[in-house]
Amino acid sequence: MSYASTAATSVSIAGDISSQLHGGYAHPLARQWQAERQLTKDALGTAADDPNGPVIRTIRLLRQRFPQLYITADVCLCEYTSHGHCGILRDDGTLNNQLSVDRISDVAIAYAQAGAHCVAPSDMNDGRIRAIKLKLIEEGIAHKTLLMSYAAKFSGCLYGPFRDAAGSAPSFGDRRCYQLPPGGRGLARRAIVRDIGEGADVIMVKPASQYLDIISDAKELGRDLPIAAYQVSGEFAMIHAAAKAGVFDLKAMAFESTEGILRAGATIIITYFTPEFLDWLSN
Structure with missing residues (x-):
């Protein structure tokens, strides 16, 4: 190419280049980045158990790549429903418990069949533990699938960071009608007893x-069962914020908070501090 032709090309490129849309897209991965990545949400949360969706594909991939890893799958619809609630709604906007239980139990079975060692329904619809247990038995996989019940899941302010990240905040109303009220110790105890009777394994x-007394109650009521405690995103964020403000040392407070949870009776702790704990313990 002559100098003159190169110069002419340079002059033309120096002008409006808004028509140049395909640069770098010869590679298939670069083309894939242009695809729509947002899950399609609808009233039934159909993406929750889509075999080509992120959860089922991830479970299968983790089982393949990390065979020694124990996989627990949270089961809910709020991330997949167009309204952001944890079940199927009636026309008047109230929760249809029976349809929600049927749908949640189908999703739980799909996750178990994909390879999850444990399914953990967090929707708080009445009767979902029994429904899931019966379907696990019917499918012949109850012997290899642990059923963890979010029996005592309280409503409140501490889920905010997670809901923002997951895009699962309700589009209207809130979840107080099916999550426990913060002062509802008696209701929590009843829910724990119910879910144990329906076949919960954890x-x-x-x-x-904020609910160490409920952890202690759960240990008393389910003395022969493992008790799990979920240190949620708001608890994690508060500890980080206070440590950043110089109130205390982050590492010391993180360990202190989980030691209190264990002392109350928890066997299992689910926490966003897990990556940091692994680093701290390895050092």
């Missing part, structure tokens, strides 16, 4: 730090 209390 009982969950969520959040953890």
Whole structure:
């Protein structure tokens, strides 16, 4: 190419280049980045158990790549429903418990069949533990699938960071009609007893730090079962914020908070501090 032709090309490129849309897209990965990545949400949360969706594909991939890893799958619809609630709604906007239980139990079975060692329904619809257990038995996989119940899941302010990240905040109303009220100790105890009777293998209390008495109650009521406690995103964020403000040392407070949860009776702790704990313990 002559100098003159190169110069002419340079002059033309120096002008409006808005028509140049295909640069670098010869590679298939670069083309894939242009695809729509947002899950399609609808009233039934159909993407929750889509075999080509992120959860089922991830479970299968993790089982393949990390065969020693124990996989627990949270089961809910709020991330997949167009309204952001944890079940199927009636025309008047109230929760249809029976349809929600049927749908949640189908999703739980799909995750178990994909390879999850444990399914953990967090929707708080009445009767979902029994429905899931019966379907696990019917499908012949109850012997290899642990059923963890979010039996005592309280409503409140501590889920905010997670809901923002997951895009699962309700589009209207809130979840107080099917999550436990913060002062509802008696209702929490009743829910724990109910879910044990329906076949739960593990009982969950969520959040953890503000409900240490409920963890203790769960240990008393389910003395022969493991008790899980979920240190939620708001608890994690508060500890980080206070440490950043110089109130205390982050590492010391993180360990202190989980030691209190264990002391209350928890066998299992689910926490966003896990990556940091692994680093701290390895050092």
